[in-house]
Amino acid sequence: MMGTINNTLLHSVSLLIEESRKVLVRNVNTTMVFTYFHVGRMIVEEEQQGSQRAAYAESIISELSTHLTREYGKGFSKRNLEYFRQFYLLYRSKIAQSLIAQSKQSAEPSSIAQSLSAFSEVFRLSWTHYIHLMKIEDSEERKFYEIEAISNNWSVRELQRQFSSSLFERLVLSKNKASIKDLSSVGNVLEKPFDALKTPFVLEFLNLKESESYSESDLETAIINKLEHFMMELGKGFLFEGRQRRITLVGDHFYIDLVFYNRLLKCFVLIDLKIGKLSHQDLGQMQMYVNYYDRKIKLPDEKNTIGIVLCKEENKAVVEFTLPLNNEQIFAKEYKLYLPSKEDLRKQLEV
Template sequence: MTKSATPATPDQTNYAAVHTDIVALLEAARRAAARSVNALMATSYWEIGRRIVEFEQGGKDRAEYGQALLKRLSADLSGRFGRGFSERNLEQMRLFYLAWPPEHISQTASAKLAAARISQTASGELALSTISESLTRKSFDLSALAQAFPLPWSAYVRLLSVRNEAARQFYETEALRCGWSVRQLDRQINSQFYERIALSRNKAALLKKAERAEPHDLMTPEEAIKDPFVLEFLNLKDEYSESDLEDALIQHLADFLLELGDDFAFVGRQRRLRLDDSWFRIDLLFFHRRLKCLLVIDLKVGKFSHADAGQMHLYLNYAREHWMQPGENPPVGLILCAEKGAAEAHYALEGLANKVLAAEYQTVLPDEKLLAEELEKTRRELETRRIGRGDATEGEA
């Protein structure tokens, strides 16, 4: 009886080398994919802005004409392509084109390509030529023009909020030179880096310091793809959590509320909302049929703080203005804290129309103690399951 051949084990040193090489390749590919999506998105929005501006120029009263155009476009594009085409977003695309007009792009294209490390050889000259051609006509060759917009769309949105044109150009140049992430750009603008540079006696040292990124400035390719603007552009769902534990708790909580009876109707999960240029994420949104109101649920894996209560009231104000339908009662908020040893639940009932309504909400909604106990029980089960999987894996190794 012949012995079955044992599979050959790859040499550890050679395997480590090929594994490292493949990891680097995939990470580079993911970064390139994220940059490509962002560049095409910025280019598309610039082209939309160009068409809006050119259409406005044919109107007798540009202000009224333009506003009517944005309103109609918003309704039609949202119906066809989903999110991302609110009147505010379309207005930002219009402003994007006005702030980065064709002549501005033509004058600075070579500098931007150099900052983005595209060599000024024959291929670089060809890229500049292609960009120039795309600027002179309404071209659908977006990939050529995309080279003129090396920053992600969220960076251009942040730059649009800088009213001083010289400051805006400075931040754009430094973002390209230093390879700033959107978080880094936001931090530098908030710290008034442009004004500090103007007042500094040692500008070179300050500019050198700005090249260094802080730990929370860095963004992975996954985070870049999860950017709300990217998700809107690709019309993808943005249901994701920051941890496996949070994701499992949210899912279990949704199932638990639905099991309490048919009063709870599921509306959405990880619902994003945008205020000015900041994004927020509501974990769960239900509608309570008997109370005729929305229930906004926010889960906190960490310790509860007063900022969480303020954020919930922001959500409720937004829901009352944008999501509440005629004949419904004001929405109510539920904050759940899942920190180990300190699980708790609290309803945000302030601001309701009257005390009778608040009392009715308190009576009909699930007991806070029951929710806290269920949350604590679920968290323990999930942690035990996770530890069990870890032990099993170690035993197999």
Template sequence: MLQNQSIIPDIKAIIATAKDKAVKAVDNERTIMYWNIGQRIFEEEQQGKDRADYGTYLIKFLSEQLLPEYGSGYSVRQLERYRQFYRTFPIASALRTQLSWTHYKSLLVLDNPDKKEFYIAETVKNNWSSRQLERQINSSLYERLLMSSDRKDVLAVARNEKLPSDAREIIKDPMFLEFLDLKRETSYYERDLESAIITHLQDFLLELGNGFAFVARQKRIHIDGDDFFVDLVFYNRLLQCFVIIEIKTEKLTHQDIGQLQMYVNYYDRVEKTQNENPTIGILLCAKKNDGVVKFSLPEDNKNIIASQYHLYLPTEKQLLEEVKKELESFEEENDNQE
């Protein structure tokens, strides 16, 4: 009989680690190979730049020669992508080993350099899979953060050049919860939405942002004989504070804000230690009136945030319209203060 029962899981862990490293090494070599192919195509194009159609002819010719032997990875579309890869990332040593070719394919569609740099930094920092990166791009994460923070701050936080000093630098409004698989035409009770979030907790943490950890669901608070139950409690290690989330499936009211403020006050006075920062409260609501939020809270409020949720991903046009509207509102507010 084995003296040490841990040998089997230990060996399995060694095998899994080695396999993972081998897959990453192969994918990294593949990425470099595609970059080199793109570079060679670009250099050849420059030799025939006096012919307007030479680039199109070259890629078509290469595809006809390579496709029968090497397969669909050398179609006209793929070869054009390799060329674009080289032109977008012209320095091979600057390629991130943490990013696979699938990551880079998603990044190639981005035409804004700041946006591209943001997604690269966030992918490396959070070890996003290619699927997670694609989802964040499709949910317009960069634009949503711009709604409540400065472009330089968004990039600085992504690059780890600064820690977020304000919850709004990492908490999004709106939030997109398409991964819950709830039909938007249907009405839901708050407990239904809460249960769906717990079922898809990993995806919800990704949507919440950097540094979040789950603490409790329906946390009981006992105050002078009365019991209250907080929907969801998280902790953020970057902000070093508790984050309370209350779910509202109807339009937000000032009473909802008051209820959340009570929970935040309780956590600040009972649960928070001296080394931790003030508690943050998030009202996750189906609809909100920004005016009600504004006048229900103190002018210097930084700890209560109302975030509207959507059960589907927006189109880029819809999101850009929201960003434009939010920025115009922000500028108008600043003008009035001046």
């Protein structure tokens, strides 16, 4: 019988089921976040009526947890109720007061459904995402990771990884201190080549050890084997074009390690891998690659090519005196094979 089913019908039905499941998951997540936000609101409002607030708050959460757990089972422990309270306090400014008032007026299904629709436009992540976001103490940093998680459709695991790799601090180090406000309000927007850079790039997912000897070929192969992870580390808009792309000049062959295209910047991005300390020859070679792509490969409506020398050890003096002062195409950036210490990166920000 299966052989008689029209492939178009099978594809259409499968697509409908998959999309319906996604909608169901989104609705379940929105309902959970909506419920926990308003439970937190009710706890806070009840606390504000007590005279001895600290002790009163403790007793409210403890007693409420006991009753809710008895009635509804797991999910309403004291710790979770404290999360609900914290969630409301941290995120109440995101919800218009009119919407909060509307949801307080009635518990009728129609009222809740209407509130849920508006609520889903503001809170677009799962409850588990928000639990991890609430653990970030700095409000600017927390806003940045929320924006990036939404715009990049990060899973909870990817959110954890990006936070653990200190993405926020690394982007700020690549730019300037004034960029912190921009990052926390709009996220990392790619408008110019410099926006795609981090200090340093973190490649801990390659599972290469600092103490082990490895070649540039080993590094390249490890990246290709973990290409999806590497592209997540590169950031938004990157498309893989190829590896070991050959350039031939008067019979001499040269090979670019990795070639990407960024659809947001509308340009090619060439990456050369160096396992040692950066040299001026490395920058000169990349300049040649970039010139070739600009003159022979890119289309007239595309932006100038970007070249990144990804090296084990950057040499700022060599970069300064090898590249022109107005350079906006060639960059040298260090990579790390381990997650950097957030404390060390923050110390660099204070310098």
